[in-house]
Amino acid sequence: MIGLWLCAVILVLAGCTGSSSNEKTKTLTLWYWNRSLDDGLLKAVEQQFPGIRIDAQKIGGDFKSKLKTTLAAGSGGPDIVAFNDWVTELFASSDRFYDLYELGAAEIEDDFLDWKWQLGVTPEGTMIALPIDTGPTALYYRADLFEQAGLPSDPEEVHRMLSTWEDYFEAGVQLQQHFGGSVKLTDNISNIYNQINAQSETIYFDRDEEFIGESSASSMRSAWDLAVKASELGLLANANTSSSEWNAAINNGRIASFVGAVWMKEILQQAAPDTTGNWKVARAPGGDGNNGGSFLAIMKSSEYPQEAFEVIKWIQSPDNQIQTFNNINLFPSAKAALEAESMHVEEPFFGGQATGEIFTESARNVKPAYFGAKYANINGIVTRELSMVALQGKNSEKAWEDALNRVKKELLR
């Protein structure tokens, strides 16, 4: 029996090599980082596309620097490259990448979440990057602590009662009064500021790259004020996200809740094994937002752009996104993938709640936003000033002025 199988395999293999020796094998080089794509899926590419060999290289270390060095050198780049949420920094170099609309991306546009799709489209309307995953946000909270403090603990109710940030802060005051200071509502000032901006359509720049932080349409000032308010009310544990301090505070119950992206789930589960079963997830106060998420692009230096596009289109097809979600927990960007059954799996860490249901709803309601090439620089300046307010008691008006002055100086560089 096995012998027969072997014969068959050999025959098939021989057949394959026979046919492909007529046509030249096309090699596509791909740069990605660990866990940005499903390795199993990459292996399957060659079966899916006979005649294409995929050379997938995991680039370690500072991926962005390496990509930029390659772009600066002007040659030696891969055919396909993964981007993280710094995609906007590359808009200025959009001529180095294929406009995916020219390769037929418009056909699959409707398959994807529109806000995510738009993040890969430059203000001039060329599309340089195809969505991989998303990071919809929600409120992670300790249902047991909420209940003890007399707050709602059911996700639906939490969402209804704490629908705005003000409601959330009020609940925080009640919670902290109940526990007499041993529990804080949330982690740190920057996270509040960033999460409010993540829920907004307009933050620092409009699509013409003009700074709009001071206009009323921008969420910059309101996010600042709310973040400062949380600090003044003493609702913060002042533990930086992803620090050992944060891990300890989360695990020993000092932090009762935080707004975070879907990928915080794994970080939380690793940081807080002692609190298994006590956490729940609800739609975030203030609305749905997104943190991070990556993309795939095709470099202009590629010899086979059309083939490369077919490959990335296949990798990011709804079915394959579901597979990626099941294997390595990347949250999908394709609408159909949000309907997957695995979104309804109950999780013991969250007391049997299927958190996928919350995150899919969040993902569907994120507003399209434009970040601008200097988003990270500007955001760094503002959050630095905010930490001084929270941790060193800097006057918040003075800090706001310092932040704005510094931002304006930065924009002139």
Added chain:
Amino acid sequence: MNRPVEPSPMPPHQAEATNSRNNRRLMSTIWKHRKEYLAISPFYILFAIFGLFPIGFSMFLSFQKWDGISEMSFNGLKNYQFMLTDPEFWRAVSNTLLIWIYSTIPMLFFALIIAFLLHASFMRFRTFFRIGYFLPNVTSLVAVAIVFGTVFSNNYGLLNYVLSLVGLESVEWLNKTWGIQLAISVMIIWRWVGYNAIIYLAGLQSIPSVLYEAAKIDGASGLQAFFRITIPCLRPIILFTVITSTIGGMQIFTEPQVLVGNDGGVSGGGLTIVLYLYREAFVNNYFGYGAAVGWGMFILIALFSILNWRMVQGNSSNH
């Protein structure tokens, strides 16, 4: 020899002839010893590629505006102007100097004492102690920074635990400017004290014992011998350690980066010059500006090395 010949005592054609004869002789001596030249060449070739070229290129880059990808454009002196008027740059300079003072003075002091004790005749298991003191120097810097991060951690740190045992209030070390600088300094001291002690030890061993014997005969006390013989004889060694720790201290980067992140912690207490350079170039993508900061740092280090040299040399001429 294409350039016009300058006026010389010899007639032009004769001078040219001598020149070319000298050149030919030089080339032929080099050719004769080509194997030796070949043997020493790898260093120079590697230095040219990885040392000389980057130095030259960074000089060029410091006058350009470049985000790392798009075309460079000439920026004149704007990078330097921005640097000199940026309060964060001066903040970084003062942080670096403070951390350098907090770390170097205690470090060299402890190193001298440790070296003296290791040299003392009553000391047993000397090799064990020498290795022990040197060990921190070969430990991975990132691991060290992570360990110290948990020691100085704001709420759940080892140091705060010790304070609570003694009944003292805990301190949010890494939320305070001085706390961050103290943590970084302690890290530097811990890592480098053994290294400097070994160097001092070598210096101590090179002082001829006849000097001490003569002093003893003259009735000098142990303390007198230390200050009148040991310290003066060690002066060149001390100069060496001061200069190397100045250069090292000006380049502190990994400790604050791992301990408090790219921004140097709250209000940038740990923002050193190199960390600032790194952030501006590799996080904020101002590569031209980063190069300019590199040259600013070069000038600072040069100034301080000269200052150190003067101070240590000046003292010796007083004697």
